[in-house]
Amino acid sequence: xxxxxxxxxxxxxxxxxxxxxxxxxxxxxxxxxxxxxxxxxxxxxxxxxxxxxxxxxxxxxxxxxxxxxxxxxxxxxxxxxxxxxxxxxxxxxxxxxxxxxxxxxxxxxxxxxxxxxxxxxxxxxxxxxxxxxxxxxxxxxxxxxxxxxxxxxxxxxxxxxxxxxxxxxxxxxxxxxxxxxxxxxxxxxxxxxxxxxxxxxxxxxxxxxxxxxxxxxxxxxxxxxxxxxxxxxxxxxxxxxxxxxxxxxxxxxxxxxxxxxxxxxxxxxxxxxxxxxxxxxxxxxxxxxxxxxxxxxxxxxxxxxxxxxxxxxxxxxxxxxxxxxxxxxxxxxxxxxxxxxxxxxxxxxxxxxxxxxxxxxxxxxxxxxxxxxxxxxxxxxxxxxxxxxxxxxxxxxxxx
Amino acid sequence: xxxxxxxxxxxxxxxxxxxxxxxxxxxxxxxxxxxxxxxxxxxxxxxxxxxxxxxxxxxxxxxxxxxxxxxxxxxxxxxxxxxxxxxxxxxxxxxxxxxxxxxxxxxxxxxxxxxxxxxxxxxxxxxxxxxxxxxxxxxxxxxxxxxxxxxxxxxxxxxxxxxxxxxxxxxxxxxxxxxxxxxxxxxxxxxxxxxxxxxxxxxxxxxxxxxxxxxxxxxxxxxxxxxxxxxxxxxxxxxxxxxxxx
Numbered sequence: 001x002x003x004x005x006x007x008x009x010x011x012x013x014x015x016x017x018x019x020x021x022x023x024x025x026x027x028x029x030x031x032x033x034x035x036x037x038x039x040x041x042x043x044x045x046x047x048x049x050x051x052x053x054x055x056x057x058x059x060x061x062x063x064x065x066x067x068x069x070x071x072x073x074x075x076x077x078x079x080x081x082x083x084x085x086x087x088x089x090x091x092x093x094x095x096x097x098x099x100x101x102x103x104x105x106x107x108x109x110x111x112x113x114x115x116x117x118x119x120x121x122x123x124x125x126x127x128x129x130x131x132x133x134x135x136x137x138x139x140x141x142x143x144x145x146x147x148x149x150x151x152x153x154x155x156x157x158x159x160x161x162x163x164x165x166x167x168x169x170x171x172x173x174x175x176x177x178x179x180x181x182x183x184x185x186x187x188x189x190x191x192x193x194x195x196x197x198x199x200x201x202x203x204x205x206x207x208x209x210x211x212x213x214x215x216x217x218x219x220x221x222x223x224x225x226x227x228x229x230x231x232x233x234x235x236x237x238x239x240x241x242x243x244x245x246x247x248x249x250x251x252x253x254x255x256x257x258x259x260x261x262x263x264x265x266x267x268x269x270x271x272x273x274x275x276x277x278x279x280x281x282x283x284x285x286x287x288x289x290x291x292x293x294x295x296x297x298x299x300x301x302x303x304x305x306x307x308x309x310x311x312x313x314x315x316x317x318x319x320x321x322x323x324x325x326x327x328x329x330x331x332x333x334x335x336x337x338x339x340x341x342x343x344x345x346x347x348x349x350x351x352x353x354x355x356x357x358x359x360x361x362x363x364x365x366x367x368x369x370x371x372x373x374x375x376x377x378x379x380x381x382x383x384x385x386x387x388x389x390x391x392x393x394x395x396x397x398x399x400x
Numbered sequence: 401x402x403x404x405x406x407x408x409x410x411x412x413x414x415x416x417x418x419x420x421x422x423x424x425x426x427x428x429x430x431x432x433x434x435x436x437x438x439x440x441x442x443x444x445x446x447x448x449x450x451x452x453x454x455x456x457x458x459x460x461x462x463x464x465x466x467x468x469x470x471x472x473x474x475x476x477x478x479x480x481x482x483x484x485x486x487x488x489x490x491x492x493x494x495x496x497x498x499x500x501x502x503x504x505x506x507x508x509x510x511x512x513x514x515x516x517x518x519x520x521x522x523x524x525x526x527x528x529x530x531x532x533x534x535x536x537x538x539x540x541x542x543x544x545x546x547x548x549x550x551x552x553x554x555x556x557x558x559x560x561x562x563x564x565x566x567x568x569x570x571x572x573x574x575x576x577x578x579x580x581x582x583x584x585x586x587x588x589x590x591x592x593x594x595x596x597x598x599x600x601x602x603x604x605x606x607x608x609x610x611x612x613x614x615x616x617x618x619x620x621x622x623x624x625x626x627x628x629x630x631x632x633x634x635x636x637x638x639x640x641x642x643x644x645x646x
Contacts, residue, residue: 008507012496019495217491221552224455224485225508226477394458395418 001234005227009235010242013209017243023204027247032254034197049130058100058135061086061093067109068119071146080138090124100135101125116154179279180362186259186278187337187360191353192329194251198290199297199325201247202240203318206301209236211314219397233302233388240302244294252283252290285359289369292376293352297325299383306390306397329353337361345371348379407466408433408560408591409454414463416449422615423449426463429610429620431593433559436586438606438623439595440637446615447595448488451564454593455485468559481509484553485562488595490545490569494538498529498548501537502555509556516555523551527581543574550581561585561592567601579605603633611640618644 017023060081065072075081081101087093090102106112106120113119123139126132155162174181213219222232259278301318308314328349335344337357345351351372358364390396407430416424424446431437439447452458454465456476465472468482492501499520506516524533527547532540537548546566554561563582567575582592582605596602602609602623609626611619618640619626623633630636 004510004512005508008504012493012500012504015500016493016495213491216493217487217489218493219491220452220457220487220489221485221491221505221549222508223457224480224483225505226481226510226556227508228477398452398457 002227002231005231006235006238009227009232010238013205013236013239014242017205017208017239020204020208023208023243026204027201027243028250032250053130053134056131057082058131058138059084059098060135060139061090061099061102063090063102063104064107064109065105067105067107068113068146070149071105071143074142074146074149078138078142081135081142090122094124094126094132100129100132101139103139113150182278183360183362187357188333190255190360191332191356192326194286194290194356195293195325195329195349195353196322197251198244198248198293199301199322201251202244202294202298203301203322205243206240206298207305207308207311207314207318209240210302210305211308211311214308214397215310223397229391230388233384233391237298237302237384237387240298241295244298245291248287248290248294252287256280256283282359285364286356289352289355289359289372292373292380293349296348296376296380296383297321299380299387303383303387303390306387325349332357337363340368342367342371346375348375351375406432409437409465409467409593411450411454411465412463414450414453414460414465416446416453416458416615417461424453424460425615427610427612427615427617428463429608429617431591431608433591434586434589435607436582436592436594436605438602438609439593439612440597440599440602440609440633441595441612442597442641445612447597447612448564449615450612451485451487451562451593451595455483455562456480481556482558483560483562484550484556484558486546486549486553486564486566488564488568490542490549492537492540492545492548492552495536497534497536498540498544498551499524499533501548502551505552506555511556519555519557520551523555526584527551528577541574543570543577546570546574546578550578554585559590561590561594563592564595565597566594567596567598575601599632599634599637603627609633611637613641613644 057079058081060075061084062072062075063086075083084099086102087096087098090104093099093102102124104122104124106122109119109121121143123136125136151165152162155165176184213222223229256278300321304317304321305314308317328347329352331347331350332353335354337354340354344354345368351368355364355369355372358368409429409431411427411429413426413428414424415422415426427446427450429437429439439450441447449458453460454467454472456472456479459473467479470478470482472479492498493504496504502520502523503516506512506520511519520533524530527550529544529547529551532544532548537545540548550563550566561582566578566582570578579601582594586592586605586607594602594606606623608621609619609623610617611626626640627633627636630639
């Protein structure tokens with residue numbers, strides 16, 4: 001092994017990458033631009049839609065309104081629903097959008113209530129329509145009021161105190177700090193997105209430095225220099241790693257910028273507005289953890305790209321790698337971090353995702369971290385040796 | 401230096417198989433120091449495979465070759481220090497300048513510092529590349545790219561040049577400058593293994609030739625002897641193929 005050769009290859013690849021707009025775009029600009037959109041923009045968009053729907057008044061049609069003038073008065077007084085006429089049957093009225101929801105009072109509804117029997121109600125709503133489901137929620141609130149109203153009347157007639165049927169008075173006190181709640185929100189959103197962006201960050205560079213040499217017909221000349229194949233692979237690997245780490249760093253900085261700045265406040269619903277926070281210490285630890293992933297994926301993406309004979313083919317090879325990263329990181333959604341056993345930290349990619357979650361929740365367990373580091377280091381070495389082995393296979397290097 | 405012997409390249413019964421396909425079948429040839437040895441053949445005859453084996457890119461299935469006295473199978477690293485290889489396809493890094501490309505290969509061939517920079521200037525001077533040295537390769541003409549490819553191959557001043565169809569795709573003037581460079585290099589004592597199917601060029605510059613066809617060497621020896629009694633190299637070459645077909 002020659003450090004001079006490795007350094008030479010590394011310097012050349014970095015220079016070449018810096019001048020490659022395509023790689024720079026994928027590694028730096030896209031993460032910066034995508035970060036607010038993917039991490040904060042989409043939830044904010046959802047929250048905004050939710051708020052709009054809550055503020056809007058949805059339409060409701062009633063069948064047999066005369067059965068309960070009191071309920072009708074409540075609905076008219078409600079500032080969340082608007083009464084409209086029924087057009088045809090209740091199902092068609094909802095499906096055609098003539099009303100967001102239809103409430104049908106039973107023919108004996110009024111009589112049942114007066115006899116202190118349950119009054120039958122049927123609600124027609126469209127579970128695939130957010131407008132209809134919002135109207136459904138609002139109607140439940142009005143019906144809840146109506147229900148309490150009737151109970152109060154009946155208890156008053158019997159001179160029974162209302163507290164008799166209300167044995168519990170619940171007071172919930174949140175002991176979590178705002179930072180901890182912020183950590184929970186971020187731990188749900190961030191890990192898979194970070195893993196995916198780290199995975200894709202160095203892919204272009206890996207392809208350019210391997211299959212790119214084949215497509216440019218520069219590989220043959222490179223192989224007849226005094227540099228050993230291992231030196232070439234090591235230099236290229238370090239360059240891919242540097243690009244991936246740069247992507248990771250840009251990601252973290254971008255994340256810190258957007259969370260601490262323009263998009264960090266007013267997150268969540270208007271009632272439970274939350275300010276997200278992302279401390280320097282957290283950033284540093286997450287960068288360290290993601291660097292492990294970067295090392296492993298740099299070797300892997302180089303190895304699979306070298307197998308290909310063209311960029312197009314390399315794209316087909318790296319797609320399953322990205323899928324694996326996605327599968328591994330999204331698997332974390334099904335795991336409660338408090339109950340995560342040590343064994344789970346032996347599963348590549350999933351372990352990194354879980355560690356990021358632990359860091360964000362401020363519950364990092366060092367045995368988990370050590371196992372994750374060990375597994376990732378072993379896999380990184382394997383992928384690197386695989387890349388070096390592929391680079392020595394003349395049948396792979398000169399496939400036509 | 402172990403190359404003080406007469407034959408700076410000695411290829412002995414080289415066979416190369418790709419699975420069941422026999423690309424080279426017991427090929428032997430021995431250019432002497434300071435000679436241009438032309439490897440002549442049709443497309444797919446085995447010229448590039450021969451070049452790749454001598455340059456250590458491929459390993460032979462059987463047989464052996466010595467380059468500058470070093471074995472291609474057991475002393476590949478020393479062989480690579482002794483050769484300057486120009487493959488058929490001119491592959492350069494479009495985003496680097498010619499000087500950066502040549503500097504990169506110089507460093508990978510263990511050169512550095514002032515020696516390397518002086519050598520780069522000298523090579524660019526020989527190839528008349530001065531004004532193009534600091535332009536990015538992607539902006540260069542095919543001819544100048546080929547010159548950069550040659551500069552890249554010879555920057556470490558190796559005794560043996562392996563040129564695989566170096567004038568392929570070049571215009572007349574660019575091809576002429578490559579041929580002139582090869583002649584000058586021979587005058588400087590360099591040995592060249594030169595693959596081509598351009599008979600006029602081979603007839604002009606080769607001292608010895610090897611006629612290769614379907615992976616087998618049909619003839620190795622002096623150019624003059626080969627074309628004796630024929631109307632030139634092209635006539636002798638086609639005649640050799642015809643005789644072989646019978």
